[in-house]
Amino acid sequence: MKQEIAIYWMRRDLRLTDNAALHHALKSGYPVLLLFIFDKHILSKLPSKQDARVTFIFDTIEQLNLDLNEYGSSLLIKYNTPEGAWAETLSAFNVKEVYTNHDYEPYARERDDTLAEYLASENIIYKTFKDQVIFEKNEIIKADGKPYTVFTPYYRQWQQKLDAFYFKAYPVQKYLKDLLPITIKNKLNLEDMGFERSMQKFPTKHFEDKLQTYEDKRDFPAEDATSHIGLHLRFGTISIREAVRAAITQKAHKWLSELAWRDFYMMILWHFPHTIQQSFKPAYDNIQWINDEADFEKWCNGNTGYPLVDAGMRQLNATGYMHNRVRMVVASFLTKHLLIDWRWGEAYFAEKLLDYEQASNVGGWQWACGCGNDAAPYFRVFNPELQAKKFDPQNKYIHQWIPELKQQKHVEPIVEHAFARERVLKVFKEALNQ
Structure with a gap:
């Protein structure tokens, strides 16, 4: 009889800290296996075989696997379509529950709806969580129940609603002892997926020192005055809650409003995917x-x-x-x-x-x-x-x-x-x- 486990499906939340779905998975009562899928549907559409983002993801995933090894666990890495990867995974493991974080893009919503149906047919519980934004979907709406389509009134309510509950960190570190003890030999490399290593330099995660001068200097391109954390927010190597905490601590009001613009556009895409x-x-x-x-x-x-x-x-x-x-x-x-x-x-x-x-x-x-x-x-x-x-x-x-x-x-x-x-x-x- 195979051991019963939970799976946390990692997508655009590539970190082991302050992570909603990972936190809930680790508290599920089941040992947790982390899964990452290099999605063939997405990768096949990329025009360049030197796409720097693929290199960034690959290197980040490799580092996460090394971090998991420190806890006696491994990252299960697949190069497949999501449908194929999940079929393989469910045949190899006795999965009872699956955890993942919300994604708001039309392709991702369709992918996740398909997975939800598939897991339900296999009697596997599927749970998803808000992680990449502070407020999502219908959390900030007008009095008539419709979404805001103008930023200024949206931001006014966003600020009024924002309190420590919404940017508190998930204490994931406390529960990493509940990872599935497993050693997986991942032999996948970039070439196997048809990509070459990009020599592109990536920005660091350090942004706090930019916040004090951000408002005054952000419009001048010759100044190195912006945070450069867009890449890290995009792939979740930094938590949005960490970014908001830093903005509030340093009273970086303009920078905070830029983070709110990100929430706003995610909300617009959710309600108006045709755009x-x-x-x-x-x-x-x-x-x-x-x-x-x-x-x-x-x-x-x-x-x-x-x-x-x-x-x-x-x-x-x-x-x-x-x-x-x-x-x-x-x-x-x-x-x-x-x-x-x-x-x-x-x-x-x-x-x-x-x-x-x-x-x-x-x-x-x-x-x-x-x-x-x-x-x-x-x-x-x-x-x-x-x-x-x-x-x-x-x-x-x-x-x-x-x-x-x-x-x-x-x-x-x-x-x-x-x-x-x-x-x-x-x-x-x-x-x-x-």
Whole structure:
């Protein structure tokens, strides 16, 4: 008779500390086996075999396995579809309960609903928990029971509701003695999955020293003044509760509001999953985009002739990161100066950004285009040259990524600002008046 166990399915919560589902699993009364699945459905869609995020996940998983070895346990690592991995796992172990944390993306919801049905058919209890946000789904809603679609009133209620209960850490460490004692020889490597090791450098988890100056310096891309924890929040190597505790301790109000924006966009994606492909404001899907592929390629490569736009795109291509202020400028430029569909830009960011988060990325692109909830109005067209003068007055950031500009050798602008502004206002107005 095989030993009865519980499984904690690790996904975007790659840590053994302050982890909701892991904490509840360890208190289940069953010894707990940790499972991670390299999902073939997701990996097969990645265009680059050197995707740095796969390297980051792989290295993080290897380290977690070493940490588990210290407690006499191992991480069960699968490279398969979720359906295939779970079939293998249930045939190998006598699983009584499965624990995991919520994921709000449409693919993940469909995957988890399928798993719930499968486990129910096998008489296995399935429990899921909130972990990657402070407030989720219907926890912050309007008086009429509908979700907020504007951030400011949402954030007001978010702040009112926030108390220590919501950001208290789960004391996982106390219960790690209840892990399943097992030794598993994991022989999987990146090459087995068709990937090559990326040489990309990853940001550290240390962000506290940035909080005091964040509000004053965050808009200046030449300053190393942002926290760089997007990657760690995306894959859960840092707990959102830890981030909020630090913000409150240091009275970093602006940074706290940025964490709330993340909750807000997750909530929007939950209630309006169609927005990953459709504009939140349906009239914007009437826009007659030009979608010039040559212009798009120049934008991708940082060759538009607008230094701030080009510096941002080159930073993204070289590092997998782009400064937040510059993200707004390049997104506005693509959609409004070049009249290229926001979905093209969103997909490019999805391919390149280390910290790619579907909810925030879709929300940010729709905001810049003007078609989202709580969006910048369509007639607000960022002037990249004025943005550069305001936020990179000495051209430090621009010269870092476009050194040839010092010799006046940068390419000519592919479109003139005043012409582009007039054109986009006309095109958007026509679409919205249909």
